[in-house]
Amino acid sequence: FLPSGEELFLFSSARDEKGAVDELLARGLSCIVLKKGAAGAVYHDRHGAVASSGFAVDEVDPTGAGDCF
Incomplete structure (x- = not known):
């Protein structure tokens, strides 16, 4: 399962990570x-x-950044 931030809480009743x-x-x-x-x-x-x-990168275009993670 590969959620980002708050997406984790869409699938759980818990209130903390x-x-x-x-x-x-x-x-x-x-x-x-x-x-x-x-x-x-x-x-x-x-x-x-x-x-x-994380590591620093020079962002060119964020489109699809989560998909290529």
């Missing part, structure tokens, strides 16, 4: 990669989480 991730994993998702824009992304599975910071 950890609660939403835990709820979705308990429903049977094997992994979630939460995209956080310039702040990077966080990979979650039943064994824990791994965060990766």
Whole structure:
């Protein structure tokens, strides 16, 4: 599952990131990669989480940026 920011909460009744991730994993998702824009992304599975910071780029055109993530 590859949501961005607030999209995570569209699929969960939780009000915080950890609660939403835990709820979705308990429903049977094997992994979630939460995209956080310039702040990077966080990979979650039943064994824990791994965060990766973003890196600076010169933006030319943001069209399709989420799709090419």
